[in-house]
Amino acid sequence: MAVLPEPFLDLEKYLEWSLPTERERIAKRVGSSLEEIHDFYDAMWGRLEEIIVYLNQYHYAEMPEDAQHLCNMALSLVEVCNLVEMYKNPARLNMVEAERFDTYQ
Secondary structure, eight states, X not given: OOSSOGGGGGGGGGGGGOOSSHXXXXXHHHHSXXXXXXXXXXXXXXXXXXXXXXXXXXXXXXXXXXXXXHHXXXXXXXXXXXXXXXXOOHHHHOSSOGGGOOOOO
């Protein structure tokens, strides 16, 4: 079985962004270079509408594993959007250490 759904196999090189928790996504953003973040953003942003349409066929708690990976990647995209679109400087978003955030499942 593919790690991502068939229509999104071209995004498999970004699987490292498929992180199940907010804390992990924040840590990935903080630990990535601006170039890595832009590469991920550029690959995902143009496909976001297609990704949302695909994911909407599943209830979140019942997604197959390949769709869950895609969903986690979309959540990582949300995590980097402000950095790419507004701040353009990782230091501006890293004023508080990621470990200090409480996340809820």
